[in-house]
Amino acid sequence: MNLVELFNYIRSDPLLWGIIAATVFLVYVFSIGGLSIWIERKWAGLLQSRLGPTRVGPFGILQFVADLIKLVSKEDFVPPDGDKKVFKLAPIVLVSTLIAAGSIIPFSPSLIGSNVNVGILFLIAMFSISPIAVFMAGWGSNNKFSLLGALRNIGQMLSFEIPLSLSIVAVVVMVGSLRIKEIVQAQDQIWFFALQPLGFVVFLLAIHAEAGRTPFDMQESEQELMGGWNVEYSGMRFGLTMVGEYIHLILGSMLVVLLYFGGWKSFGFLPPVIWFIIKTNIALVILMWSRWAIPRFRIDQIIDIGWKYLLPLSILNLLITGALVSMGWFSWI
């Protein structure tokens, strides 16, 4: 049996394929997550005229291994007055729902966990579970800072969820399908950021807020809330909340690439998977950039941006797109 036959055999069995794809995806996400912590710290160092991590390994690249060892060996604290079950369950809910969302990300035409018919809607649904996990953490901690951070997180998520979904609807209108694979295949001739400039800007801002990145990282503003909703977490539990945030960020950058920058569509000379990974990592670095370049907004400013600017803009974008599609201008896609 050669490799292609073996791949097709695995692909045809959903159970076997699910297990293998989940393992590969986990390994990929965790290695990119570990690497992106190093990239973020080096990138921050570059932007702030300092060196960043240098001690562990060449150029400090093994820093995340040292962090991992530190996290594993820390005491595990569970607040005795809090809701212990909820407290322990929160990181697991956060990570597992986000990993489940990763199952519909197509790395290439054939490398996709499952090409479900509701595609992007499932991804949005899984994204909306993460504020619930954050609230579980805030509620279970029995700490005012945690609860405030969790409430702010929910307020922010609710404000940016609608512009995010509306700018995705504008893409779906042009393609006529919710399957992410077909959305990418529709970008054969032109990438959608050129056809949807307004939607792209709204989406980019909203995905910053979704992933809880500065300038919208209200839920963990270190200076006022001491770290926000995960302040009572320690050791590996804290590590898991950070893992959840990084997976959120990685999925967000994948979504930017899939919806607006042609997914695995390439310029040749490399396989599609490699192109997708390269584009995703460029998007990841650009998403990290804003954290070190733009100061944090206040909570009222964030909510204003969501409701008073992005929501009307995304409705305008949808109306324009809808009118053009209904008149048949985009039938060539």
Added chain:
Amino acid sequence: MGWITLISSWLPPLLFGVAGAAICIILMMPGKFIRPNNPNPNKNIPYECASKPTMEAVGQRSVKYFRYAILFVVFDVEVIFLYAWALIAEEIGLIGFIELSFFILVLLLGLAFAWKKRALEWG
């Protein structure tokens, strides 16, 4: 859609979720053997700027958050309807789009009302 297709397309997402939960538990495991465990009554007090906490953490919270939550429900339901329209927008053409614009117009009126009633003001 038959049961077989349904299960075969939704089994991988389920397995991904299970794998995500499993990796959390696996990552938690090795720490059990090496981490210290020194409980202390002072350590159990909720962390609050070095002073003793004055009230319960779970108390009254600002109504603002609930106001936005209610607005969110209105618009989120709108978005779900929009997904249904988006899939067949090209087939139903301009008539469908005009009907949809009335739907959006009503919701925009709702937004304008909320805006005018200062429901979108934080302070």
